[in-house]
Amino acid sequence: xxxxxxxxxxxxxxxxxxxxxxxxxxxxxxxxxxxxxxxxxxxxxxxxxxxxxxxxxxxxxxxxxxxxxxxxxxxxxxxxxxxxxxxxxxxxxxxxxxxxxxxxxxxxxxxxxxxxxxxxxxxxxxxxxxxxxxxxxxxxxxxxxxxxxxxxxxxxxxxxxxxxxxxxxxxxxxxxxxxxxxxxxxxxxxxxxxxxxxxxxxxxxxxxxxxxxxxxxxxxxxxxxxxxxxxxxxxxxxxxxxxxxxxxxxxxxxxxxxxxxxxxxxxxxxxxxxxxxxxxxxxxxxxxxxxxxxxxxxxxxxxxxxxxxxxxxxxxxxxxxxxxxxxxxxxxxxxxxxxxxxxxxxxxxxxxxxxxxxxxxxxxxxxxxxxxxxxxxxxxxxxxxxxxxxxxxxxxxxxxxxxxxxxxxxxxxxxxxxxxxxxxxxxxxxxxxxxxxx
Numbered sequence: 097x098x099x100x101x102x103x104x105x106x107x108x109x110x111x112x113x114x115x116x117x118x119x120x121x122x123x124x125x126x127x128x129x130x131x132x133x134x135x136x137x138x139x140x141x142x143x144x145x146x147x148x149x150x151x152x153x154x155x156x157x158x159x160x161x162x163x164x165x166x167x168x169x170x171x172x173x174x175x176x177x178x179x180x181x182x183x184x185x186x187x188x189x190x191x192x193x194x195x196x197x198x199x200x201x202x203x204x205x206x207x208x209x210x211x212x213x214x215x216x217x218x219x220x221x222x223x224x225x226x227x228x229x230x231x232x233x234x235x236x237x238x239x240x241x242x243x244x245x246x247x248x249x250x251x252x253x254x255x256x257x258x259x260x261x262x263x264x265x266x267x268x269x270x271x272x273x274x275x276x277x278x279x280x281x282x283x284x285x286x287x288x289x290x291x292x293x294x295x296x297x298x299x300x301x302x303x304x305x306x307x308x309x310x311x312x313x314x315x316x317x318x319x320x321x322x323x324x325x326x327x328x329x330x331x332x333x334x335x336x337x338x339x340x341x342x343x344x345x346x347x348x349x350x351x352x353x354x355x356x357x358x359x360x361x362x363x364x365x366x367x368x369x370x371x372x373x374x375x376x377x378x379x380x381x382x383x384x385x386x387x388x389x390x391x392x393x394x395x396x397x398x399x400x401x402x403x404x405x406x407x408x409x410x411x412x413x414x415x416x417x418x419x420x421x422x423x424x425x426x427x428x429x430x431x432x433x434x435x436x437x438x439x440x441x442x443x444x445x446x447x448x449x450x451x452x453x454x455x456x457x458x459x460x461x462x463x464x465x466x467x468x469x470x471x472x473x474x475x476x477x478x479x480x481x482x483x484x485x486x487x488x489x490x491x492x493x494x495x496x497x498x499x500x501x502x503x504x505x506x507x508x509x510x511x512x513x514x515x516x517x518x519x520x521x522x523x524x525x526x527x528x529x530x531x532x533x534x
Contacts, residue, residue, distance in 0.1 A: 100243060101388070102380050106373040107225060107241035108363035109354040114222035116351040117213070118176025120344040121188060124210075125168035127343065134161050136458060137202045138195075143454055143475055145200045145462050148517060153198035168192065175217070178227020182218075189214040200468075201459050205425045206345040209256060212398075213348075216252070219390075220245050225370060240373040244387065246355050251395060253352050254313040259402040259423035261309035266413075267534035268498045269427065275301040277429045277499055282339055292339070308332055316356040326353055340426070409522035413497055414529035416465050417522060432495035432502045434463035438476065439488040449476065464495045464505065466526050473512040489513050503530040 128134050138144070138155040139162075146153055155161050168191050174184035192214060196207050223229045224238040231237075268274045272295075279292040279301070291297060308328075315325040333346035354362050363372050381387075405418025412418050413428050436449040451460055454475070462468030473489055480487045489512040494502035504527055506512075515525045 097388075098380055098384065099378050101247065102378060102384060103243045104240040104373065104375065104377045104379055105243050105246065106359040106363060107221070107239060107245075108359055108367050108370060108372075109357075110220060110222050110241055110245055111225050111227075111370075112354050112362055112366045113351055114178065114217070115176050115226070116354075117217060117348070118172050118174070120172075120348055120351070121192075121210070121214075122169045122172025122176065124344045125165045125172060129162055129165050133202065134165050136456070137199055141201070141456050141459055143459070143472075144198060145459065145468055145471055147197045147200060148467060148471065148519060150197040153194055155198060164191065164195075178223040178229050181223035181227060181229050185214065185218050185222075189218055201456075201462060203420065204342070205421070205423055206342060208421050209345070210348075212252060216249060220248075226367065239371050240375075242379075242381075244391070248391070249352065249355050250313065250317075252398065255395075255398050255402075256423050257309045257312055260425055261306050263402075263422070263424045263427055264306045264309070266427075269302060269306075272298045272302045274428060274498050275305075278426065285339070288339075304332075316353060322356060329353070404520075410526065411529045411533060414495075414533060415522070415526050416467065429498050430464055430495055431499075432464040432493065432505070434460070434469070434491060434493040436472075436476070436489060436491045438480065439490070441486040441488060463491075464493060466505065466523060467517065469493060469506065469512070470515060470517045470523075473515070477513055487513065497533055500530070500532050503527075503532075 139158050141155075144154060156164060168188055171184045171188040171191070174180060175188065189211070193211050196211060221238065221241055224236055224241075229236055264270070275298045279298060282292050283289045285292065312325060312329060315321040316329075330350065333349050336342060337346040360372055360374075363370055402422035402424075405412040405422060408415070408417045410417065412424070434451070436451070437446055438449060439446045451463070454472070455463075463472060469491065473491075476489055477487070490508060490510070491506065491512060492508045493505045495505045496502035506525055506527055510525060515523070517523065
């Protein structure tokens with residue numbers, strides 16, 4: 097095992113990936129400003145749906161968040177150029193992780209994946225060639241890296257794709273119900289909108305989505321299929337980019353492929369002036385036990401986190417418990433409505449909450465998710481407590497999954513001021529999923 101992990105190999109794939117990675121995360125940060133994502137998600141809201149337990153992470157008042165994301169983009173360019181690399185990558189990792197944890201309104205599994213990639217880039221020697229740091233410090237310069245760098249990334253990506261494929265093995269995906277719903281929301285697209293409504297397109301999306309995610313890594317590892325699946329992946333990720341508009345991540349996925357092609361091919365294609373390292377010498381560092389321990393803990397967590405919803409009562413499509421950080425990407429559509437009423441215990445007067453006074457239109461979608469209901473209830477309690485008004489809170493919340501008739505998510509007669517949130521187990525105040533669900 098030591099010889100497999102700590103064999104020295106050419107580092108061209110890592111150097112090329114660092115350059116692409118730095119550019120993409122800079123575009124992610126600056127693009128969030130340019131597209132209005134920062135304004136809609138972090139500046140305009142009066143209340144933020146942060147990850148439960150991270151209430152201390154709150155957006156900085158305007159123009160603070162614009163400066164924050166501008167700074168992240170700057171660090172991304174420093175990473176690309178290899179300038180003060182360790183400080184730059186650690187800074188971006190901390191800043192991005194804080195953004196991830198301070199809001200769930202725009203949750204995306206890809207945002208979580210970026211945290212994992214940032215941690216990976218923090219620990220690998222990605223700045224030892226073709227970087228400002230290596231030019232200023234010749235002792236840092238190197239044309240090799242330990243083989244565990246390649247194995248780590250491939251294993252991580254394999255886990256992501258495999259769980260993403262396995263999550264699609266449920267009736268509404270396999271019979272095309274959800275892919276059809278997904279494409280209906282793109283009917284207005286210029287040129288391709290009508291095409292996306294064809295039944296054969298839905299069938300292709302259904303089965304190609306399952307097979308691509310399940311087989312992409314094995315087929316990239318196999319020499320005979322590598323080039324073919326690479327071109328297929330270009331089509332797949334460009335389709336995702338155009339149709340689903342998910343930012344940098346289709347291009348990040350294409351960047352991963354540099355770790356699958358022969359290292360000499362990557363060196364000859366992108367870094368022709370760089371010497372190629374072919375000795376494959378074995379060098380066991382003093383930190384080897386620490387590295388292997390980190391690997392073990394990391395991948396155990398990566399393997400069990402996506403499975404946790406199987407050990408929580410209820411269907412994850414309904415309860416959302418165990419949904420995040422589990423690679424359940426673009427699997428369901430939820431519609432519904434929510435209304436809240438407050439009863440003043442001192443006067444007995446009941447009034448309906450004007451949600452627009454508390455939440456943006458986009459944030460109100462969180463009220464059809466149980467954790468969003470609990471968080472908003474806590475916010476209402478604090479708001480009324482500040483005015484020394486003792487209250488009870490009731491809500492009528494109906495949710496429909498994948499086009500089904502909306503059903504009650506919680507009992508309308510339940511006083512929500514009495515509920516608690518169990519982060520790692522089922523919350524019994526959520527009503528059982530409807531019988532009509534798959």
